[in-house]
Amino acid sequence: MKIITIVGARPQFVKAAVVSRAIEKYNEESTGESIQELIVHTGQHFDENMSSIFFDQMGIPKPHYNLEINSLTHGAMTGKMLEKIEAVLLKEKPDWVLVYGDTNSTIAGALAAKKLHIKVAHVEAGLRSFNMEMPEEINRILTDRISDILFCPTQTAIDNLEKEGYANIKSDRIQCGDVMYDAVLFYADRASRPKGIEQTVDFVLSTIHRQENTDDPAKLTSIFDALGEIAEKQRVVLPLHPRTVKKLKEFNIVPAKNIQILDPVGYFEMIWLLSHCQMAITDSGGLQKEAFFFKKPCITVRDETEWVELVQNGSNYLTGHSKDLIIKAFNIIREKEIDFSKALYGKGDAGQIIVEELIKYSSIDLLKPKLGIIE
Template identity: 40%
Template structure:
C-alpha cells in the first residue's frame, strides 16, 4: 500500500469474546473521533446473546460489519475456522491495520493471518504473562506479541516482559487499560439495588464466576471446587452466573444443591458489573474481573495458582487462593479483614486509555504510510 491507500483503508478490529468488546469500545470511539475509517469483525467465538450481542448494544459499539459465526469447538477446530474466515475477510478488506484484544483464540488467529498477509498488527493488552504455558491464553498472548507491530500495554511490568522476550522497545507503548475506560464511563449505570432485586439476592452476597479449564473441565476437580463453594455459601449467599464452559460439569457436581447458591444465566455487561459492585466479595478465575474489582474496591479471591495481572494484587483488592484457602479467605473478606485492598489505582487506569491508543495508532499509520 502507498500512503494514500493506507489513509483510505480501514482499521479492522477483531472481536470474539466478552472481554474483547469491553476493551474495544473506547478504542473504536477514540479512533472515530479522529476520523479513522474502521470495520468491526465479530468472529462469533462467543455466540450466546448474553455473551456477545448484548455487549454491542450496552457499550454503544457499532454493529459488526461481519460475524464469522465460528462458534465453539476444540482449540484446533475453532482456530482453523478462524484462520480460514479471517483470511478471506482481510483479503477482501485490505486493512491498513488489524487491532486484536486480549488472549482468546480469535486474537492469535487474527494476528497470524495478518502477519502472513503483511498487514500490521496492534495488540491491546500486550505483555501480560502468567508464565504458565499450560494455559491456552498464555500461548495466545505470547505468540500474538511476537507478531505485533504495536504492543499496547496496560501495566508497567508488561513492558519488561516484552523486553525480556526480545520485542523491540519502540514497539511497546504503555497506554493504560481500556477495560477501565468502559467501567468508569458506565459507573452510574451500575444499579446494584435493581439487579439484586431482579435476581432475588439478599443485601449481602458473594459473586462467583468460574470457567477456566483447570477448574471446571475435570469432573473430580469441579466437584472439589463445588464443595468449597458450598463452604463459602455457609457464610453468605453465593450468586454464580454460569459460563457456557463448564456449566454441565459444575451442575453435575452439585453446584445448585446448596440452598444459598443462586445459579444464574450469564448476565449482560451492565447487570453483571452492577452485581459485582454490590458484592461483599468476588470469587473468580477470570482475568478481567481481577481488574474490575480493583477499581470497584471489592475483595477478589482468584482461584488460580498465578495471575497475568499481578498489579491487581499490588495495587488492588485481588489475592490468589487455593481451593483449601477459599473458605477461610472468604471469611476474612466478609469480615472486612482485607489487607490487599488499596486506595490507589494502577498507573494510567484513568479512563483515558482509548484516546492514548488512538494517538499511538494514528501516529504509527502516518509513519508506516510515509515509509511505504
C-alpha cells in the same frame, strides 16, 4: 487510514468499543484525514445474547463481517479463521489490523495480517500467566511476537516483554492503561440490578467457569465446598455459567442451599453486582480487574494470574482450588483494610492513547523511503 478490528467474544466487543468511541471522537474533531474502522466478528464464542439489543444498549458498533466460526477444535477453528480473515483483508486492504487479548480469534487475526504484510496492533499485550497449558498463553505470546505495536495495560506487562528480549525486537511497546477501565467508567451509571437480588451490599459475588476448574471433579467439589462454608457466614451470589451447570450435573455436585444461584447475567447486571458486593471469588481474569475498579477485594481460585500487580497490591489472593486456602483468604479479607488508591490500570484514557499512537505511528511510516528504512 483504514483499520480492521478482529473480535470473537463478548468481552472483546466491550474492549473494542472503547477504541471505536475514541476513533469516532477523533473523526469528529479532526481537520485532517479520518479513520475508517471495519469490525470482523469471527463468531468464536457463539452467544445467543449477542442480539441487536446487546449492541444497541451498550452503544457498540455492529460487525461489518460475521464469519460464524464456532464449535470446532482449536486447530480447526484457528485454521478456518485464518482462511476467512485473509479473504476479508485481501478485499478491504487495511493499513492496520487491531486484535484484542488472547483468544483464537486474536492469533488468527494477527497471523492473517502479518502474512499479508499488514501492520498489527495488539491491545492487552505483555500479559503472562507463565502456564503454557493454557491455550490463551500460547495465543498471547505468539501474537505479541508478530505485532508492530504492543499496547500494554500495565508496567508489569511492559516488564514481561523486556524480560523476553523485546528491547531487541522491532516493535513499539506502549503502556496505555487498561481499556476495561475505560469501559467501566463509561458504563458505570448504566448498572442494572439483576432479578431476584435485593438492594444490599451484604453478599460475596462468585463466578466459576474456567475449564481447569470445571472439568476436574475434585477441584470443582473443593471450590463448591468452600463456597458452601462461606455462605454460612455471608450470602454468596453465583451467576452460573452453562459449562459449570453441565459439569455440576455430570459430577453429581450439588451446590449448598445457601448459595444463591443466578442465571448468567449481562454486563450491566455484572457491574451492579460488583459495585454492591463486599468481595469477589472467581477464576475469571476480567473479573479480577473489575473488582479492583470497584474497590472490592478478590479471591482468585487459580494457581496463577496475569494480573500479578493485584496480588502485590494485597487486593487479590491466589488460592487455587484448595477449600482451606479459599476460606482462609475469605477470613483474612473480612478483617483487612485494603488500599485501592493506586492507579494500576491507567487513568481511563486507554482508548484515546491507542488511537493517538496509531496515528503517530502511521504518520512516521509515511515518511519512510519506499526502498528501505533509514534509522
